[in-house]
Structure formats: C-alpha cells, structure tokens
Amino acid sequence: MLNALFWSMKYLLRLEELALFVISIYAFYLTEFDWWWFPALLLLPDIGILGYALDAKIGAWVYNVFHHRGIAISMLAIGYLYDLRWIELLGIIFFAHIAMDRIFGYGLKHEDGFHHTHLGWIKPPHKSQIKD
Numbered sequence: 315m316l317n318a319l320f321w322s323m324k325y326l327l328r329l330e331e332l333a334l335f336v337i338s339i340y341a342f343y344l345t346e347f348d349w350w351w352f353p354a355l356l357l358l359p360d361i362g363i364l365g366y367a368l369d370a371k372i373g374a375w376v377y378n379v380f381h382h383r384g385i386a387i388s389m390l391a392i393g394y395l396y397d398l399r400w401i402e403l404l405g406i407i408f409f410a411h412i413a414m415d416r417i418f419g420y421g422l423k424h425e426d427g428f429h430h431t432h433l434g435w436i437k438p439p440h441k442s443q444i445k446d
Contacts, residue, residue, distance in 0.1 A: 328416070335410055338407075338413060356414070363377055370428070373428065374428075375425075382422070389408060390409065
C-alpha cells in the first residue's frame with residue numbers, strides 16, 4: 315500500500331514541482347538580489363486573480379497568463395540575455411510561484427470557474443458547476 319501511495323501520479327507530479335521550486339531557489343541564489351526579495355515577491359503572480367472581478371472567462375485568461383511556465387521562462391531568458399535583472403528576477407519568481415501552486419494542486423484555470431483547473435477540481439464541484 316505504501317508503495318502504491320509513493321508512486322501515485324499525484325505524488326510524483328508534486329515531487330516534480332518541488333524539485334522545480336528548489337531549482338528556482340537556486341536560480342534566485344545566482345542573482346545579486348537580497349534574499350528578502352524572494353518571499354516578498356513570491357505571491358506576486360496571484361495578482362492575475364483580479365481578472366475574476368470581471369467574469370470567469372476573463373479571470374481564467376488573465377490568471378493563466380500569470381501562471382504559464384512558458385511565460386516565466388521567457389521572462390527569465392529575456393532578462394538574462396539583455397541584462398535586465400528585474401525581468402530576470404520576475405521570471406524566477408513567477409517560475410517559483412507556479413511550482414509552489416502546483417505542489418498544492420492549483421493549476422491553470424478552465425473558463426467555467428476558479429476551482430476547475432487542468433489538474434482537476436480544487437474542491438468537489440457544486441451541482442450547478444457540472445455541465446450535462
């Protein structure tokens with residue numbers, strides 16, 4: 315039973331995200347920024363949740379832009395290549411935040427509501443959220 319729990323897909327994915335989070339800490343270590351910047355900015359990508367104030371479709375789109383790993387890696391690369399240290403820092407922070415979110419089961423959002431992610435439902439759906 316313990317073996318099945320250890321090798322479950324959910325556990326393996328969270329372990330992978332933990333490794334990516336550790337890599338982001340190392341990437342931050344390689345910058346010239348003081349350590350306090352990392353925890354101070356770690357929740358910055360959640361500003362994307364403000365899109366939900368308009369509606370679920372816009373909210374999902376904005377949230378997903380702020381939580382897309384490709385965008386985070388692009389920011390990191392552009393910052394590094396063009397010596398734009400603040401953009402590089404934001405790329406690292408976004409990458410770390412995305413890994414942290416996915417460790418806890420938060421993924422990219424579907425347009426039908428905040429709790430429906432590409433990793434499944436954050437909490438069981440209400441009957442009104444289930445489409446026939």
